[in-house]
Amino acid sequence: MNDPRKFKAPFIPKERIWQEADRLRAAHPAGHKLPVQVLDLAEFDLGLDIIPVAGLREQLDIESLLMGDLHSILVDKHAFMSSRLEYRLRFSVAHEIGHSILHRDIYGGLRHSTAKEWFDFISAIPDAEYGWVEWQAYEFAGRLLVPPEPLKKAFEPAVKSAQSAGYTDWQAADEAALDYIATRIAPKFGVSAEVIAKRLRAEKLWPPTGQ
Template sequence: MATLQLFIILIMSTTSKGDRFELRTQKLLTQVLRNGKFELKLEGESEFWIVPKDSYVFNKKKYKYVYGSKVIIDVSIESPVESDVPNLVIVECKDLSRKVDKGDMGEFCLKVQDLNAKKGIFVTNNGFQKGAIEMAKYHNIALIRIDEKNTLVWDLHRIRGFRNISYLDITELLSSDVPAMPSVVFDGYIYYTSVIDYFYSLFYSSDLRLDKKIPFYSNEQIQKQVDLFLNGKKYVKISNEILKFYIIRQNILLCNETVSPGFLGRYDFYNNKISIAEVLQNDEHRYRFTLAHEIGHAILHRKLLKGLIASADDDDVLSLKDCSKWERRLEIQANLFASYLLVPEAPLYNLYMEVKRKLNINDYAPLYLDEQPCNKEDCYKMFYVLSKIFNVSKEVIKYRLKNENLLLTSE
């Protein structure tokens, strides 16, 4: 009798635990999809989100299979009745002491298929077995792993199309015993580090509020912010030691924490903290520009975006592929800040003119980079000399000269 009672208590405890996990997921989706203002508590800060009110979220609603019988779905999302194209998204929530296996995934894939659902999303706290991940990939099921604290953050960048991360890396993030980050989402060929970001991108194409939130800064305004960061001091060359000195003066933390897979640098808006990938320790030029870029986020964007964005993860900071309008503006501004910081204006102009005279180029004519061998040779000599002096890459010198209209290109 005592054994039976203990068994019943365990069943009730497990059910209660699972119900709480479902309700937590439903609440998150309801906030993301329906509320005029979304507020999520995270490390003592608030993260605000504005979304349209055009979908409905249900917990334990019954649906009829195509062949007649009914099933109760943990969490479901339906488009409004008046919608031209009614959609159904079903969400399976598993708060387990083990990883989701192929049996769990196979059962859910059948639910998605037999309910003619537009999308299936599987949420769990303890990861997925590799066989379940393979099955989900084949059936286009989105996988979400949330840590036991249910920590949710919205990161600035996603990895689209596996630019910098392999399928093996994704599998490791979803199936490892010790999660490398609080939340991981895998959907088709897209990887996210944020549940909120994923759901927003799934249902809405853009975020106009962020487009308006990030102002236009002129080159002069960004240069002024660089001067303020350096406390008005003028430098011919900025060493790493000088950079770190001014980082400390601004109460910015520089740490060796691991950044997200595939990324080179991170700026944490909440904690005013910069992290640089270990792989850059052996690449001086990329290390310096990535560090200066993250400082740019701290100086230009923290006051604007603290409480809105958890962190900015950056890969190739000079590449702006796959960026939305607001992301592009943010990255261009951080790049300009970094280029002004590492390649100061006065020494750049002086050294540029000095190299031109040695190359017998007219003082008043800008360099021109096209396919002509003589022009290419002059430009590459300029890039080489200046990159050595300022300890930055030739690509950064090219970027800086173009921005000052000292270099014209045929691109």
């Protein structure tokens, strides 16, 4: 593909995205405990080189980038070195793993020598089309890092905690209650509360029923 303006996003059903994430997690020891050891999964199980790059976020406004060689993930060096940004880094790497699995044909057909050249190419893809590609990788990353069964188990006590704190009308207190619950679940999975909130909705656990 030489002209990014002609790019068409592949159709990948959500169910297949979930299957791919579950399959990958189950196939490697790094995925067998929580939080999922996503950096080990990338480097040791998938053979991907994680390369910290100074100023990646400042220069290109991105946290990470899968290169067209399908062997290298560039990550912002500041995020890589900062414990405060650990959750963001973990999700970024999971996101790029998603691209490497779901979009091999797209990325593997391109060769660019620098991050800037690669970024310029994908930036020229129509927003609507690339938006679908990014959503697919986001959905993969969320499912990879937040397996559904452990999420369900963590959800139940978090709901009880919210009820003890005075949240009883889930619809009236929707976002506030969801944030309260997600914040208490997030550390178990090594992701942000925002990711947990989206997974709870995606897995149809929110709002709670029969409580």
